[in-house]
Amino acid sequence: MANINQLLGLVAADMRHVEEKMRAGVAARYADLAAVVDYLMGAGGKRLRPVLTLMAASFYPADKTKAYALAASVELLHTATLVHDDLIDNALLRRGMPTLNVSWSAGATILAGDYLFARSAELAAETQNIRIVTIFAQTLMAIVGGELQQLFSDGHGNIPTRQEYEQRIYAKTASLFAAGTQCGAILGGASPKEEQALYDYGYHLGMAFQIVDDILDFQGDEETLGKPVASDLRQGIATLPVMLFVQKFPQHPIIRRAVSRESVSDKDMESVVKEIRASGCLEIAMTEARQLVQRAQTALAVLPDNQYRQAMHGIADYAVSRQL
Amino acid sequence: MANINQLLGLVAADMRHVEEKMRAGVAARYADLAAVVDYLMGAGGKRLRPVLTLMAASFYPADKTKAYALAASVELLHTATLVHDDLIDNALLRRGMPTLNVSWSAGATILAGDYLFARSAELAAETQNIRIVTIFAQTLMAIVGGELQQLFSDGHGNIPTRQEYEQRIYAKTASLFAAGTQCGAILGGASPKEEQALYDYGYHLGMAFQIVDDILDFQGDEETLGKPVASDLRQGIATLPVMLFVQKFPQHPIIRRAVSRESVSDKDMESVVKEIRASGCLEIAMTEARQLVQRAQTALAVLPDNQYRQAMHGIADYAVSRQL
Secondary structure, eight states: OOOHHHHHHTTHHHHHHHHHHHHHHHHHHOHHHHHHHHHHHHTOOOOHHHHHHHHHHTTTTOOHHHHHHHHHHHHHHHHHHHHHHHHHTTOOEETTEEOHHHHSOHHHHHHHHHHHHHHHHHHHHTTTOHHHHHHHHHHHHHHHHHHHHHHHHTTSSOOOOHHHHHHHHIIIIIHHHHHHHHHHHHHTTOOHHHHHHHHHHHHHHHHHHHHHHHHHTTSSOHHHHSSOTTHHHHTTOOOHHHHHHHHHSTTOHHHHHHHTTOOOOHHHHHHHHHHHHHTTHHHHHHHHHHHHHHHHHHHGGGSOOSHHHHHHHHHHHHHHHOOO | OOOHHHHHHTTHHHHHHHHHHHHHHHHHHOHHHHHHHHHHHHTOOOOHHHHHHHHHHTTTTOOHHHHHHHHHHHHHHHHHHHHHHHHHTTOOEETTEEOHHHHSOHHHHHHHHHHHHHHHHHHHHTTTOHHHHHHHHHHHHHHHHHHHHHHHHTTSSOOOOHHHHHHHHIIIIIHHHHHHHHHHHHHTTOOHHHHHHHHHHHHHHHHHHHHHHHHHTTSSOHHHHTSOTTHHHHTTOOOHHHHHHHHHSTTOHHHHHHHTTOOOOHHHHHHHHHHHHHTTHHHHHHHHHHHHHHHHHHHGGGSOOSHHHHHHHHHHHHHHHOOO
């Protein structure tokens, strides 16, 4: 398996243009926000969404300038949702760095997120493609609608059904991965079959990616995670590992208290995290993620077998092999 | 001068389609949010933004379905910004009705606003016109950028310069009025000269409209206003009436305390409101608003003299004659 940095290297030069694009439009108009974008971008991450968007656009003779705008739009949309999410969750850390809401007032943080949404829409429009803009808007509706649904349903002691969980991780993660790769295809004028294939790739990879995130939330420690272990469960949110654990131990008292938003001591939380780790449920969840990755890779079969397809194949492997 | 309801009547049938469009797209996907849209729409108001958008589109053989989508997009964008503003300002009332943030958590209110932004972008894309989508995105950037600027500059004891005030009311109000009338023109394929005229109309009308809002904030009482008198000054924001008052009384202690966000008793606030009312500054501000309305009306001269132009002329008069 190729090293992830080698795979990303294929579009490294393009990504510098994308990052420039992300900063430039904001900096020109609003210095305070430019510093925020710099800060949020400095928080790192592999930027898989814009990378895959660029790769999806690279199968075709797509206009590079438009591809950069599209990729920047995808990453800024992602960033904007994180800014609002961290405020809503009162999260203090993201990737080990203080969140924006730690240093800015709630009002300024809300407006910063709104501004990034707007800039992201402007960048989507730079593709001059109305279907792309529509997908952009619908993806934001899916993401936000999913969060609202979660907000209203969490903490009532319910373990989500499989279907509810899938809707959730689609909204949270797969929708934007899929939108990015589909819009990359559209930008290049892909055939309907190829566009569908790239959508399917993004969708399944995004679903797998979120499941792996949900697994990683139970591994490592606060230092390596950059946030508390089991952060979702602490907020009353049951993800796949917990759902599988509850199938084995339906009446587990700590889980029941956690998903009802009753107080759970740190000691109890540590103890249930240990039980989940020992239960084999993380491994079962990982098997599901691997199956989704295989479906993502299978979808690529209709595309020309070039370096981009190979990189996208490898990045899918990375999604389930990544460590903290 | 024609009655405002007669003027609005010209597009009343169209506005029913617009309201349907505003509700339908949200209701189909998310019942809780549909109730919110109903609620926000029930709060009334003259809906001048979509009305003027429709009228601007009516000079030309514009596609009605697209005009409805555009007008709905403009009003939903406006609604979304109000949802976030009321949360940021912790406002409890809007047009005499409790704000969304009174009954919903901050998180749900943020997400509701985000969802309306997204839906509004989707509606803008229904026009199938990429210039319209771009103007839509840039208008949201202007609105939010203006608010951020205000957030960072208020409460430092500064009275805004004339230029700062104009930038503020452009961002807050004129930008969206102008975007609506300009996009209406674009939708119908107006000539560049006519498009500019309709932009100018919306811009000057919007500037006048906000000045009148700032005047009305010092008139009437809490019951007729549906919010406290001098609500801006209470938040440390100096608008045109206060700027004019400070020119006459540069060292007025209560104003200085208010714009420095130092505590001002209700009695002191009432007393300064009375002084401002008696100072003649509201009348000077109204004269400025009337001049802007005349510029808006003059801009209409290049357009065919039909019922839409006459209605837009009359609505501009209404903007400076409206009472609480």
